Each structure stands twice: as C-alpha cells, then as structure tokens.
Amino acid sequence: MTLTVFIDGDVVISTDGARTDALAAQDGRVVAHGDDARALASDSGAVVVNLAGDTLAPALGEGHAHPVLGGLEAQGPAVREAKDLDGILAAVAKWKAENPEAEWIVGASYDATFAPGGRFDARWLDEVTGDTPTILRAWDYHTAWVNTAALKAAGITAETPDPALGRILRREDDTPLGTLQEAAANDFFATIVPPFSLEDRVRALEEATLAYAAQGTTWVQDAWVDAADIEVYRAAAAANRLHTRVNLALRADPATWREQLVEFSDVRQEFRTLGHPLVTAETIKFFVDGVIENHTAALTDPYSDTPEDRGLPNWTEDELIAAVTALDAAGFQLHLHAIGDRAVRIALDALESARNAAPDHVRAHVVAHVAMLAPEDIERFAKLDVIANFEPYWAQCDAVMRALTIPHIGHDRESWQYLIGSVARSGATVSFGSDWPVTTKDWRPALATAIARRDVTDPSDPTWLPDECVSPATAYSAYTTGIARQALAPDRGSLELGRVADLVQLSANPLTTTPEQIPAIEVRGTWLAGQRTF
Numbered sequence: 001m002t003l004t005v006f007i008d009g010d011v012v013i014s015t016d017g018a019r020t021d022a023l024a025a026q027d028g029r030v031v032a033h034g035d036d037a038r039a040l041a042s043d044s045g046a047v048v049v050n051l052a053g054d055t056l057a058p059a060l061g062e063g064h065a066h067p068v069l070g071g072l073e074a075q076g077p078a079v080r081e082a083k084d085l086d087g088i089l090a091a092v093a094k095w096k097a098e099n100p101e102a103e104w105i106v107g108a109s110y111d112a113t114f115a116p117g118g119r120f121d122a123r124w125l126d127e128v129t130g131d132t133p134t135i136l137r138a139w140d141y142h143t144a145w146v147n148t149a150a151l152k153a154a155g156i157t158a159e160t161p162d163p164a165l166g167r168i169l170r171r172e173d174d175t176p177l178g179t180l181q182e183a184a185a186n187d188f189f190a191t192i193v194p195p196f197s198l199e200d201r202v203r204a205l206e207e208a209t210l211a212y213a214a215q216g217t218t219w220v221q222d223a224w225v226d227a228a229d230i231e232v233y234r235a236a237a238a239a240n241r242l243h244t245r246v247n248l249a250l251r252a253d254p255a256t257w258r259e260q261l262v263e264f265s266d267v268r269q270e271f272r273t274l275g276h277p278l279v280t281a282e283t284i285k286f287f288v289d290g291v292i293e294n295h296t297a298a299l300t301d302p303y304s305d306t307p308e309d310r311g312l313p314n315w316t317e318d319e320l321i322a323a324v325t326a327l328d329a330a331g332f333q334l335h336l337h338a339i340g341d342r343a344v345r346i347a348l349d350a351l352e353s354a355r356n357a358a359p360d361h362v363r364a365h366v367v368a369h370v371a372m373l374a375p376e377d378i379e380r381f382a383k384l385d386v387i388a389n390f391e392p393y394w395a396q397c398d399a400v401m402r403a404l405t406i407p408h409i410g411h412d413r414e415s416w417q418y419l420i421g422s423v424a425r426s427g428a429t430v431s432f433g434s435d436w437p438v439t440t441k442d443w444r445p446a447l448a449t450a451i452a453r454r455d456v457t458d459p460s461d462p463t464w465l466p467d468e469c470v471s472p473a474t475a476y477s478a479y480t481t482g483i484a485r486q487a488l489a490p491d492r493g494s495l496e497l498g499r500v501a502d503l504v505q506l507s508a509n510p511l512t513t514t515p516e517q518i519p520a521i522e523v524r525g526t527w528l529a530g531q532r533t534f
C-alpha cells in the first residue's frame, strides 16, 4: 500500500496541456491530482516528495534499442567517447591498465571516419595493447579493427582468402591491415573472440537498465534477442536485476521462420507464465533490408551512385507477406526494420495483407527507422494503424548524412528522410527510440533534434527539412503515449487518474523549454508503477 505524494511541482498530466501542481500515486497508479493529492500528504505512511518547482512528467520509453550490446560496450574501453584516433588508443591503454588480467580486449564502437577510408592499422593498436589480442567494433557494427595478436590468434595471414560475404583489408603486400568487414568481422567474433560470460552479460543488462532508469526511462524495446540473450533475461529476471521493463523481439529468419514459430511461441509463453512484471517477449523482429551506407537498404529507384543497384532486401515480398500474416495470426507484435523506401513499402504491404486476413485483431505493429519514405506512402501508417518508430537523433544533416547518405540516394530523395512531421500530421502513432548503442540512448538531445531538426549544440547548423519539425508535445508524446501504444499498455504514457504511475522528475519542463536548453534538463527521479527506480 505505498502512497507517494508529489507536491509543489509543475505536473504534466498529458502532452495536450493538462497540468496540475500535485499528484498522488498509490499501489502503482495515479490516484489524485492537485488539492486532493495534497490532502493525502498527511496520511500516515505517505511518502511526500517535495518537487520544489521541478516538473513531474510521464516517464519515457525507448522504442528500439540493444541494451545487452550497449551494456557490454559500456564495460569495455570507452572508445565511443573518443574524439580522434589518439583518443581511441588512449581509451584502450587506460582500460588495459585497469584490467591487467584480461586475456582479450573487446570494445565498441569507434568512429570509422577517424582513419582515411576507414582503413585502421593493427600496428596502431599494437602500440598500446602489446601482445593482448584486441578487437574493436566500428559504429556500424559491421566492421572491426583488430591488432596483430588478434590476427595471429585467428591465423589470418596474407594467404587467407576473404570469406564469401566479407573482406579482410590488406596492405600493398597482401598482409592483413587490421580492418575486417562484414562476414570477416562477424566470423571473427563468432569463432575467435571468447564469448562474454553469462554473468558479464547479466551485469551489462543490469547496468543498461540502471542507466535507462537514471534518464527517466521505464520501458525498453530490445529490438533483437537471440537464444543467448534470452538466457541473460531469464537470469536477470530471476535475480531481480532489471530496473526498467523490457520487451524482447525475437528475430524471424527469412529461411527458417516456419520452423521458428514453435520456438517463438514457447519463449513468449515462458515469460507469460513467469509473470515477471518487467519482462515480456511478445514481439518478432524482421530485418526487411539493411542500411544505406553500404547499399543494402532497399530502394524503389536505384542508388544514385550505382545506376543498376536497388539494394538488397532480405525478404522477397511474397515470403514477407506469408511470414507477417502467419505471425500476426499467432498474435505476435511485429517490429520491422525498414530503412529504404522500398523496404518501408513492402513492410506496409505485408502488414496490410495481415490486417485484411484478420481485421479485428488487436495489434501494435511497428515499422522501425523509416529512414526513407516515398511521399505516396505517408498516409498508409494512419490508414493501416501501423506505428512509425523513428530514431529522431538521426533527423539532422550531420557529417554521416552528408558523407555517407546523400551521395548514395541523391539530392532528389534527400527530402524523403525521417518524415516525422508528415507522418504525425497524418494521424499515425509515432514512437521514438535511439537504436543504442548505434546512437546515444539519451532522449534529451534526440527530443531536441525532433523539434528543431538541427544540431542544437551548434548555433550555425541550419534547420534540415523544416516541414518535418514537430512540436514539443508531439515529440514528447512519441516517447510516452506512442510507446504505450507500442507496448500494448494503454494505461501508461500519461498521468490521468487511474493511469500507471510511471513518472520522471525533471529540472525543467521539456514542453516549454527551448530545444537548445533541452539537452541540459536534469533527471532527478524516476518511478516505475510508483516505485522509485532512480
């Protein structure tokens, strides 16, 4: 019977403008506002939180992330924070000094633009690692940089051929340089690098959820779990080492999804039976395509720099329709990674087929990323009641956009990217996420980017695609009510009476603060169903 009463604050009941100055939460639900809430403060046993003018708002959700990977990254050398090549080497040297017993140094994720052409030399690492085998992943998680000891451990020499779907970058004399791409990197991780122990991975997950709690987040979509990750969630749930809710997405394989159906149902049922308040496994992930940078995103018209090439969808349209329809019929929530406009279209086509097959089904299907969207498809999200999950931090014209995206898709299609404003105006549900550790999990700079469509820390950065800016209320809703929809939890996402008391205490109101000031908002407390998690 916990009763918590929040007084003397600016309480955002919902993003449509409802406000009050006090709120009471009992047994996980909002039970009173304003005077009624204040009256409860004198109850014996009431915990009173004096907000001292701070904002109390609905807590946030994370619509797409990889918390185990992100947590593991945080345990390794801090190469992500490095500003240049020397910074990476300094981070590796520091980690080695702090972990002298480590048999391997495994880290992520470095900025591949720090060396010309993304060509990173094993010898640079050797200077700080010595004989300790070392492997670092690049930002894209498709490339790795290894030292000489790691090459030796894998037996990679001038004579080693490239694997079928990968490449070993080489020096002029054919000796391996130290940079591995695609399958060359993936195989290396799968067969050479010792796997992290279960305890390491549980600790990574625990720390990831602690970090989410510390930024006001109470629900996370883990956008891709494999069997080893499920083991981590099982162990973390059993030991009560989760600090946010997490919903797991199991990946449907284009070749074996029919056989996977039983396993998917078993995992979902296992977590339903477990009844742990923080873990569900209700979702299936589809990679409809890849990414624009390496021409694997599926486009309707060819890449502008390779006239015959329309990208590489992972699914044929017929097979995607069959799988989406079958998994929808089995009651799963679907989460479809789609980057190119063609991928978004076939994702929507498949979801439309599933909907026609079972019109009355309750569903919260998501097309995630929606990096490119053909103008004629904008209205389809609302029409089909499909959630558009965007990673709003990407909606700015930064160095990656200028160097790695626009040259591939061409200026004609530049304005088809991250159409958050258009999709929101069409009446569709929009949810936001980060894709951490691909980009920062911090919602504050991402919220500011959704509103301003520019790097708000750089006064000279111009607004990019200004029609696609959204209001602070729309942006905050994407992290709250949009996420509640995605989580199939209609009683979360706002603070009306009777709603779940998922709360965040902030030093300023994100709905009324300028975008430039949003990144500096401090998170001063987080409550999940009335229980303090930070």
Ligand SMILES: [Zn+2]
Pocket: 064, 065, 066, 223, 435
């Ligand atoms: Zn992702």
